[in-house]
Amino acid sequence: MLNYSQRVHYNRAEKLNFINWIVVIFTLILNLFTPTTQNLIILHSITILILTLLEVYLDISVSTSVAIGAATKDLFDRTLFKLPIGSKLGNYSPRELYDIAITTCSNHNNKLDYNTQISNTGNDTPPGLKDWYTNKQSKNDNYCILNCQSENIYWCDKLSKKLLKIIIIIATIFFCITVLFITLVDVPPYLVLIKIIPFIGLAFKSNEVINITTYNKAYSECNTLINALTTTEVPPIEMLINLQEHIFTLRSSKHLIPNTLHKVQSETIHQMWAKLK
Numbered sequence: 001m002l003n004y005s006q007r008v009h010y011n012r013a014e015k016l017n018f019i020n021w022i023v024v025i026f027t028l029i030l031n032l033f034t035p036t037t038q039n040l041i042i043l044h045s046i047t048i049l050i051l052t053l054l055e056v057y058l059d060i061s062v063s064t065s066v067a068i069g070a071a072t073k074d075l076f077d078r079t080l081f082k083l084p085i086g087s088k089l090g091n092y093s094p095r096e097l098y099d100i101a102i103t104t105c106s107n108h109n110n111k112l113d114y115n116t117q118i119s120n121t122g123n124d125t126p127p128g129l130k131d132w133y134t135n136k137q138s139k140n141d142n143y144c145i146l147n148c149q150s151e152n153i154y155w156c157d158k159l160s161k162k163l164l165k166i167i168i169i170i171a172t173i174f175f176c177i178t179v180l181f182i183t184l185v186d187v188p189p190y191l192v193l194i195k196i197i198p199f200i201g202l203a204f205k206s207n208e209v210i211n212i213t214t215y216n217k218a219y220s221e222c223n224t225l226i227n228a229l230t231t232t233e234v235p236p237i238e239m240l241i242n243l244q245e246h247i248f249t250l251r252s253s254k255h256l257i258p259n260t261l262h263k264v265q266s267e268t269i270h271q272m273w274a275k276l277k
Helices: 002-031 038-081 094-106 108-119 141-159 163-184 189-196 198-229 237-252 259-275
Strands: none
Touching (some): 002 094, 094 108, 198 237
């Protein structure tokens, strides 16, 4: 139930994030037009303001869904690995995460999907949650935990690319077009502020640049720890706990991988991981 709950919340975050990008881009395009009558100017300004507020709301909703997903994943792992569980995982207590998982799985709209997810493995169609971690030969229990943690990082590496460049390119293009428009077209001073408002929503989305930086930093630290731990005969439990904390930071970043990509690549990545020693 915990595993299904984290997937639902990450999928929700990804969908809301996609919708938010559409709203941001639409608002910036709408911002390029300047109405000619007073009534249209008022309608245009109100529309842009409403869309900008919608962008902020969607961004907050994405953050909430990611926070629940990351905390739920961490609770799932710590329970499975028998690692210490604190009173709070991020902003949520274990009891709150259990309640959210129960509510999510008992939701009538999720019943069919829930049964499919807990019945199918990652190699089935559609890929599911059964046998979440690959069963690999391990020297001892601690090494088994390390294998599972390494599998998490392996998936992150294979599915995370190029989003930073896309965000920078989109932001730069629209900013340059807007500045050029304001410079070349005779825009009344009171409309200049209206032209700037949509960039509030874009500023929120630009936080994803920071999110990706946080993601990459956490990924690098996870990799360093894994490389160090693989040289030990029995990985120290303290280092495994430290690694788990870095994995939580990685998961908490709003660097969202499209669920479609997960579905397309699931079987391939499972097979690639299974072949690694």
